[in-house]
Each structure stands twice: as C-alpha cells, then as structure tokens.
Amino acid sequence: MRSRLWVAAGAVVVGAALLTPPGASAATGAPPAPSVASLAASAPAGLIPDRPMPEEVARALSRIARASDGRVRLGVVGSSNEQRPIPLASVGTGDVRLLYLTQQHGDEPLGTPAAVRALWALGVPDSAWHRWLRSRVTLDIVVQVNPDGAVRNQRYNHDPSATGEYARPGVGYDINRFHNPLTPIEDNPVPEARAILRRWHATRPAIVVDYHMQGRYLQPDGRETTASVLWPTSTLAGEAAVTRSRQLTVRNADVLTVAAGANVTRYPGGDYEGIARNAYGILGSASLLVELSDLPPEQVDFQIRTAFTSMIATAQGAAGGGLWRTDPTRADAIPERGPSLPDATPQPHADAA
Numbered sequence: 017m018r019s020r021l022w023v024a025a026g027a028v029v030v031g032a033a034l035l036t037p038p039g040a041s042a043a044t045g046a047p048p049a050p051s052v053a054s055l056a057a058s059a060p061a062g063l064i065p066d067r068p069m070p071e072e073v074a075r076a077l078s079r080i081a082r083a084s085d086g087r088v089r090l091g092v093v094g095s096s097n098e099q100r101p102i103p104l105a106s107v108g109t110g111d112v113r114l115l116y117l118t119q120q121h122g123d124e125p126l127g128t129p130a131a132v133r134a135l136w137a138l139g140v141p142d143s144a145w146h147r148w149l150r151s152r153v154t155l156d157i158v159v160q161v162n163p164d165g166a167v168r169n170q171r172y173n174h175d176p177s178a179t180g181e182y183a184r185p186g187v188g189y190d191i192n193r194f195h196n197p198l199t200p201i202e203d204n205p206v207p208e209a210r211a212i213l214r215r216w217h218a219t220r221p222a223i224v225v226d227y228h229m230q231g232r233y234l235q236p237d238g239r240e241t242t243a244s245v246l247w248p249t250s251t252l253a254g255e256a257a258v259t260r261s262r263q264l265t266v267r268n269a270d271v272l273t274v275a276a277g278a279n280v281t282r283y284p285g286g287d288y289e290g291i292a293r294n295a296y297g298i299l300g301s302a303s304l305l306v307e308l309s310d311l312p313p314e315q316v317d318f319q320i321r322t323a324f325t326s327m328i329a330t331a332q333g334a335a336g337g338g339l340w341r342t343d344p345t346r347a348d349a350i351p352e353r354g355p356s357l358p359d360a361t362p363q364p365h366a367d368a369a
C-alpha cells in the first residue's frame with residue numbers, strides 16, 4: 017500500500033512532461049525540455065561498452081569532446097594507485113556546480129556507460145534547452161573513479177600493501193570508505209579518494225551523486241527492486257545539507273519511478289563518515305547514493321537508462337531550481353528495501369554500498 021501511494025505521488029509531481037518540474041518554465045524561462053528518450057537516443061550506438069575498460073572510457077570521452085566542439089571539457093582529478101589517470105569530464109559553465117561519481121567499486125560498472133551517454137546528451141546537441149541548461153550548471157563527472165579495480169573487476173582499488181579497516185590485505189582499499197572529511201587529506205592512504213576530496217574542495221559543488229550497484233532484492237510489495245537511493249545519514253551532516261539531500265533523493269525517486277520505470281527503495285546504508293554519501297553531506301553538499309540492482313543481462317540497458325535518467329533529471333532540476341521545491345519529508349515514504357531475491361547469486365558485498 018505504501019509503495020502504491022508512493023508511485024501515485026511521483027506521477028502527480030512529474031506528470032507528462034517528464035523532465036520539467038512544475039512551474040519551472042514560468043519561473044526560469046527554460047525552453048521546453050526534450051524527453052529522456054530523445055536525449056538518450058542522441059548518443060550514438062556503440063559509444064561505450066556496458067563494462068568499459070579505462071582505455072575505452074578515454075576513447076569515448078575524446079570522441080565526445082570532439083563532437084561537442086569543446087563544450088565537453090576533459091581533464092583528470094588525479095591518478096590511481098597504479099598510475100592510471102582518473103578521468104574528469106565537465107560540461108556547462110553555470111554557477112550551480114554538480115559532481116557525479118561512477119564506479120568507485122570496480123565491479124559495479126553501469127554508472128560509467130550512463131555517465132558517458134549523459135555527457136554526450138548534454139554536451140553535443142545544441143538546442144535552446146541545451147544552451148539554457150549549460151548556462152546554469154557546471155557538471156563535473158569523475159568517470160570511473162576506480163580504474164585499477166575496473167580492469168580487475170574487483171571492488172577495491174589496487175594496493176597490495178593495504179592494511180587496516182576497510183582494506184583487503186594483498187588486494188587494496190575500499191575507496192568508498194576513505195572520503196572522511198575529518199581525516200587530513202595528506203593522511204588519507206587512498207589516492208582515488210584524495211583526488212575526489214581535492215576536487216570537492218576546489219569546486220564546492222552544491223550536489224554530489226555517487227553511482228553504485230547492489231545485488232537483487234524484492235520490494236515490500238513483492239516486485240523486484242531495480243534501484244535504491246539514500247541521503248546522508250551521518251549525525252555529523254548539518255540539517256540544511258540533509259534537507260537538500262532528501263529533496264534530491266525524492267526528486268530522483270520520482271523521476272526514476274515515472275520516467276525510467278524503476279522500482280525504487282531506500283538503501284539500508286550506514287552512518288560512517290568515510291562513505292561518500294555521508295562525507296559530502298557533512299561538507300555541506302546535497303548528497304545522494306544511487307544503487308542500481310545487478311539485474312540479468314537483458315536488463316542492463318534498462319539499468320544504464322535508469323542511471324542516465326538520474327543524471328539528466330538531477331542536472332535539469334538543479335538548473336531550473338525545481339529540485340529545491342521538492343518536499344523533503346516525502347523521503348520518509350520511500351519504501352525500505354525488502355529481502356534478497358531467493359535465487360539471486362549471493363554477493364559478498366551486497367550490503368556494503
């Protein structure tokens with residue numbers, strides 16, 4: 017019952033114009049928004065594999081930079097422990113800064129192709145809406161935070177000397193436990209996390225969204241969960257940042273439900289301040305974790321589309337300001353994630369963002 021109410025509420029808010037928050041056009045003079053489907057279709061087929069290696073990410077980003085006439089700008093935020101570049105792609109020149117992270121866990125790849133497609137969709141077409149959006153936001157995406165983990169299809173970074181909590185001896189560190197803003201950056205043993213923290217401090221983004229993957233779970237109503245979301249739950253996060261994070265979460269849950277057809281639950285995440293979702297909330301950003309379920313191969317495109325939709329809708333909501341007119345208390349109505357799917361392959365880290 018609760019989840020049915022949730023879907024109905026999302027439908028009312030999002031309505032037929034899937035990406036346009038109510039009142040956005042009147043308030044901002046925004047040109048009519050294209051549909052998610054047309055934006056997704058703007059990226060060429062074969063732009064990026066579903067589980068790309070770092071050199072495939074680099075090739076796709078170079079292609080986008082060329083096709084966009086420089087509107088998508090490429091850089092790096094740093095180097096991995098094995099000295100691979102950690103790619104940064106930026107689009108837009110607006111005052112509202114956004115930071116998206118993909119694939120901190122090397123074996124959770126699908127945010128990466130979604131990010132590549134979103135960069136094309138926002139940076140290459142040059143309609144009035146695109147120009148409006150790019151004039152209002154500056155979006156930074158760290159595409160594939162953990163390239164060393166990606167080439168090994170492993171959760172951790174590559175650091176055989178890793179020791180201590182949140183390390184796997186002989187393998188590496190769990191990058192998503194090393195964003196603790198209370199740790200001096202120079203004492204942080206994880207170069208990938210240091211690079212993200214430094215980028216945060218250099219740009220102070222209003223919004224941070226971190227894309228991961230989870231196992232397979234059921235909704236309270238028995239349908240399969242396809243995505244879970246959560247805001248900062250650390251008690252160190254300030255009230256204003258938590259409120260804005262909850263608005264961001266509600267907006268994402270609405271759009272993913274209605275525009276992407278996702279079954280969304282609340283992720284049962286922990287309070288540790290080293291988790292990016294908590295860390296960037298503590299630092300003052302609106303912060304969101306998006307977990308795509310690890311669905312069978314025939315649903316991989318659907319899952320990439322889900323993350324793509326989140327990326328586009330978040331940028332749109334930030335550009336028009338509709339995001340901040342969302343009711344944050346509706347976050348409490350997002351149903352809790354149900355039990356693990358009985359016949360799903362057990363995942364050793366399924367509960368560990």
Ligand SMILES: [Zn+2]
Pocket residue numbers: 121124192228229368369
């Ligand atoms: Zn993860």
